[in-house]
Amino acid sequence: MRVLLLSDIHANLEALEACLAAAPPYGMLVNLGDIVGYGACPNEVIARVRDRESLVVRGNHDKACAGLTDLKYFNPVAALAVLWSQRALTPENLEWVRALPQGPLQLPELPGVQFAHGSPLDEDEYLILPNDAVVPLVDSSVPLVFFGHTHIQGGFCLDVADPRALRPVYRQGDRLEKHELLLQNGVRYLINPGSAGQPRDGDPRAAFAIFDSEANSVTYFRVPYDVGLAQRRIRDAGLPERLAVRLGEGR
Numbered sequence: 001m002r003v004l005l006l007s008d009i010h011a012n013l014e015a016l017e018a019c020l021a022a023a024p025p026y027g028m029l030v031n032l033g034d035i036v037g038y039g040a041c042p043n044e045v046i047a048r049v050r051d052r053e054s055l056v057v058r059g060n061h062d063k064a065c066a067g068l069t070d071l072k073y074f075n076p077v078a079a080l081a082v083l084w085s086q087r088a089l090t091p092e093n094l095e096w097v098r099a100l101p102q103g104p105l106q107l108p109e110l111p112g113v114q115f116a117h118g119s120p121l122d123e124d125e126y127l128i129l130p131n132d133a134v135v136p137l138v139d140s141s142v143p144l145v146f147f148g149h150t151h152i153q154g155g156f157c158l159d160v161a162d163p164r165a166l167r168p169v170y171r172q173g174d175r176l177e178k179h180e181l182l183l184q185n186g187v188r189y190l191i192n193p194g195s196a197g198q199p200r201d202g203d204p205r206a207a208f209a210i211f212d213s214e215a216n217s218v219t220y221f222r223v224p225y226d227v228g229l230a231q232r233r234i235r236d237a238g239l240p241e242r243l244a245v246r247l248g249e250g251r
């Protein structure tokens with residue numbers, strides 16, 4: 001089965017549509033959390049995801065927008081975006097966000113694979129450096145976990161007791177690019193498809209990945225999208241200026 005992996009869309013409709021248009025055929029869409037928060041199109045993005053057969057893990061921004069988190073744990077810009085999203089979401093979509101399940105989740109068709117927002121051990125944990133990943137790599141109940149939350153495409157692997165970061169290599173143009181990783185038996189993986197709607201790894205292109213369970217491979221993608229339109233929508237919505245600026249920087 002081929003799984004389209006999306007994470008951290010953050011209500012960025014232009015980025016989501018570019019990912020869906022660029023993705024090769026897939027059997028299932030899995031969303032690793034943070035559908036809403038930051039961007040200006042939460043209802044439109046939720047509609048696109050609800051239209052498709054999908055498995056959706058809740059993220060920390062989804063929890064906050066649903067009123068399940070105290071906003072004192074958010075920085076002021078993120079908290080303002082949460083308050084804006086709470087007002088913008090339709091009652092039906094707010095209910096849908098509130099009902100999203102906590103990760104890690106599993107699909108019956110894919111034993112040995114889990115889907116989480118932060119870490120398979122803690123949905124709110126940030127796995128940024130190889131050191132952060134050691135315990136979840138060792139203690140996770142499955143050898144392959146897909147996660148998001150950091151907005152950094154790549155992930156980690158544990159190979160003969162040596163944890164290391166995985167980072168796809170691109171020429172960093174303004175075109176669609178992809179990078180294939182063949183998964184090795186006996187190696188444990190934490191794989192991050194990157195953020196569709198607010199990349200923070202220095203590449204402003206939208207990020208996603210495809211997991212092919214038959215080929216045992218992950219293909220990372222970067223796709224250009226209309227950043228200017230997403231920025232204009234953020235400014236027109238009265239959301240914090242920083243949220244528009246950072247889309248152009250990919251930080």
Ligand code: ZN
Binds near residue numbers: 151
């Ligand atoms: Zn996020």
